[in-house]
Amino acid sequence: xxxxxxxxxxxxxxxxxxxxxxxxxxxxxxxxxxxxxxxxxxxxxxxxxxxxxxxxxxxxxxxxxxxxxxxxxxxxxxxxxxxxxxxxxxxxxxxxxxxxxxxxxxxxxxxxxxxxxxxxxxxxxxxxxxxxxxxxxxxxxxxxxxxxxxxxxxxxxxxxxxxxxxxxxxxxxxxxxxxxxxxxxxxxxxxxxxxxxxxxxxxxxxxxxxxxxxxxxxxxxxxxxxxxxxxxxxxxxxxxxxxxxxxxxxxxxxxxxxxxxxxxxxxxxxxxxxxxxxxxxxxxxxxxxxxxxxxxxxxxxxxxxxxxxxxxxxxxxxxxxxxxxxxxxxxxxxxxxxxxxx
Amino acid sequence: xxxxxxxxxxxxxxxxxxxxxxxxxxxxxxxxxxxxxxxxxxxxxxxxxxxxxxxxxxxxxxxxxxxxxxxxxxxxxxxxxxxxxxxxxxxxxxxxxxxxxxxxxxxxxxxxxxxxxxxxxxxxxxxxxxxxxxxxxxxxxxxxxxxxxxxxxxxxxxxxxxxxxxxxxxxxxxxxxxxxxxxxxxxxxxxxxxxxxxxx
Numbered sequence: 001x002x003x004x005x006x007x008x009x010x011x012x013x014x015x016x017x018x019x020x021x022x023x024x025x026x027x028x029x030x031x032x033x034x035x036x037x038x039x040x041x042x043x044x045x046x047x048x049x050x051x052x053x054x055x056x057x058x059x060x061x062x063x064x065x066x067x068x069x070x071x072x073x074x075x076x077x078x079x080x081x082x083x084x085x086x087x088x089x090x091x092x093x094x095x096x097x098x099x100x101x102x103x104x105x106x107x108x109x110x111x112x113x114x115x116x117x118x119x120x121x122x123x124x125x126x127x128x129x130x131x132x133x134x135x136x137x138x139x140x141x142x143x144x145x146x147x148x149x150x151x152x153x154x155x156x157x158x159x160x161x162x163x164x165x166x167x168x169x170x171x172x173x174x175x176x177x178x179x180x181x182x183x184x185x186x187x188x189x190x191x192x193x194x195x196x197x198x199x200x201x202x203x204x205x206x207x208x209x210x211x212x213x214x215x216x217x218x219x220x221x222x223x224x225x226x227x228x229x230x231x232x233x234x235x236x237x238x239x240x241x242x243x244x245x246x247x248x249x250x251x252x253x254x255x256x257x258x259x260x261x262x263x264x265x266x267x268x269x270x271x272x273x274x275x276x277x278x279x280x281x282x283x284x285x286x287x288x289x290x291x292x293x294x295x296x297x298x299x300x301x302x303x304x305x306x307x308x309x310x311x312x313x314x315x316x317x318x319x320x321x322x323x324x325x326x327x328x329x330x331x332x333x334x335x336x337x338x339x340x341x342x
Numbered sequence: 343x344x345x346x347x348x349x350x351x352x353x354x355x356x357x358x359x360x361x362x363x364x365x366x367x368x369x370x371x372x373x374x375x376x377x378x379x380x381x382x383x384x385x386x387x388x389x390x391x392x393x394x395x396x397x398x399x400x401x402x403x404x405x406x407x408x409x410x411x412x413x414x415x416x417x418x419x420x421x422x423x424x425x426x427x428x429x430x431x432x433x434x435x436x437x438x439x440x441x442x443x444x445x446x447x448x449x450x451x452x453x454x455x456x457x458x459x460x461x462x463x464x465x466x467x468x469x470x471x472x473x474x475x476x477x478x479x480x481x482x483x484x485x486x487x488x489x490x491x492x493x494x495x496x497x498x499x500x501x502x503x504x505x506x507x508x509x510x511x512x513x514x515x516x517x518x519x520x521x522x523x524x525x526x527x528x529x530x531x532x533x534x535x536x537x538x539x540x541x542x
Contacts, residue, residue, distance in 0.1 A: 119393075120396045123400060126404075127404060128399070129406065131404055134408075137411050149415060152415060238444075
C-alpha cells in the first residue's frame with residue numbers, strides 16, 4: 001500500500017469510528033433528556049420499555065419511521081425537502097478535527113488519532129458549523145408558515161450574533177498556543193499541567209454561554225420557542241424529517257462539547273496519565289467521551305433549570321455583554337502572552 | 343483525483359453563479375451564492391491555500407450571506423416582478439461597470455506576466471499562503487491598504503447606524519422594555535389596542 005492509500009484508509013476507519021459514536025448521541029440523549037427532566041421535575045419519566053426505560057428511543061425511532069410523511073401544499077418543495085438533510089451535513093462533519101488519542105504506531109506508520117489533521121483545525125470547525133444556520137433558514141422559509149418564518153429570522157440573527165463572541169473566545173485560547181491545530185492545543189495543556197479553563201476563565205464562560213445560543217438550547221431556544229412560535233422553524237416538519245432536525249441538534253451539541261473540552265479541559269488527556277499504544281488510544285477515546293458526556297449533562301441540566309430569554313434580552317446579552325467581554329478577554333490574553341505570563 | 347475535484351467545483355461555481363444572477367426568487371439566488379462561495383473555497387484549498395478557503399466559508403458563506411437572507415426574509419421579498427421603469431440608463435452603467443472590472447482584471451493578469459500558453463506560474467510557497475505569511479504580509483508590506491479597508495468598513499458601519507436611526511429616537515429608547523404600559527393601563531386584559539380595521 002502506498003502512503004497516500006494508507007492515509008486514506010486510516011482516515012476512513014477513523015471517520016467510521018467517530019460517525020458510529022456520534023450517530024448514537026441523539027437516541028442516547030433522547031433517553032437522558034427525558035429521564036433527567038423527569039428527575040428534576042420529581043416524576044418518573046419514561047420507565048416502561050426495557051430496564052429503566054432504556055429502549056424508549058428505539059420505540060421513538062420506530063414511531064418516527066412509520067408516521068405519515070406530510071409536505072404542506074404551499075411549501076417550497078425543493079428547499080423543504082433539502083433543509084433537514086442539510087442540517088445533518090455540518091453536524092456530522094465538524095468532529096473530524098477533534099483529536100481523540102495519542103499518535104498510534106500501526107505497521108511502522110505513525111497515525112495521528114484525529115480524522116483530519118489539518119493546520120486550520122479550529123477554523124475549519126467554526127466555518128463548517130457556521131453553515132448549519134442555512135438549514136434552519138431554509139426550513140423556515142420553505143414551510144410557508146409565519147411561525148416557521150419568524151423562527152428562521154430569529155435563528156439567523158441569533159446565530160450570527162453569538163458566533164462572533166464564540167469565535168473571539170476561541171481565538172483567545174489560540175494566542176498562547178500559536179497554532180490552529182487542536183492536537184497542539186491539547187499538547188500545550190498537557191505540557192503546562194494546566195487545563196485552559198483556569199487561565200482563560202472569562203473566555204470559557206463566554207464560550208459556554210455562546211454555545212447554548214449556537215445550538216439553540218434553552219435558555220436561548222428562541223428559533224423554536226414553543227410558547228410563542230408553536231415549534232419555530234420546524235413547525236411544519238413531522239415524522240422522519242423532524243427526527244433529522246432532532247438528530248442534528250444533539251449531534252451539534254456533542255460536536256461543540258467536543259470542541260469545548262478540547263479547548264478548555266485538556267481534550268482526550270487525563271492529568272498525570274501518560275499511556276501510549278492501543279491502550280492509550282482506548283483510554284484517550286474513553287476520556288474524551290466521558291468529558292463530552294459531562295458537558296451534555298450540563299446542557300440538559302441548564303435546559304430544565306432556566307426559563308427562556310426574551311428576544312431583546314438575548315440580543316442585548318449577545319452584543320452588549322458577551323461581545324465586549326470576549327474582545328476584552330482577547331486583548332488581556334494577548335497582552336499576558338506578550339509579557340510571558342501564559 | 344485533484345483534477346476531477348477541480349472541474350467538479352469549477353463547474354459548480356460557474357453554474358451556481360449563473361443561477362445567482364438569473365433566478366427570479368431572491369431566496370434561491372442567495373442560496374446559490376452560498377454554493378458559489380463554497381465551491382470557490384474548495385478551489386482555494388486545491389490551490390494550496392486552505393486558510394483563505396476556510397476564511398471564505400467562515401466570513402462570507404457563514405456570516406455575510408446569512409445577513410442577506412435575514413434581510414430578504416424580514417422584508418418578505420416575494421418573486422421579483424417585472425419593473426415598468428425604463429432600464430436604459432441602468433443598462434449602460436452596468437455595461438460600463440462590467441468593462442471597468444474586466445479591464446482591472448486584465449491589468450492584474452498583465453502585470454503578473456501570466457499568458458495563455460505561456461510558462462506556468464511558480465506554485466505559491468508555504469510562507470505566502472500560511473497564516474503566518476499572510477499575517478506578516480498584511481501587517482508589514484500592505485499595512486496602509488489594510489488600514490484603509492478597515493476605515494472604509496468603519497465608515498459603512500457608521501453610515502448604516504445613522505441610516506437606521508428613527509427620526510423620533512430622542513423619545514423612544516429601544517433599550518426599554520417595550521411592553522407599552524399605556525396600552526395595558528387603558529384596557530387591561532384586552533391585549534394590545536389594534537386599529538379599527540384590524541379588530542373586525
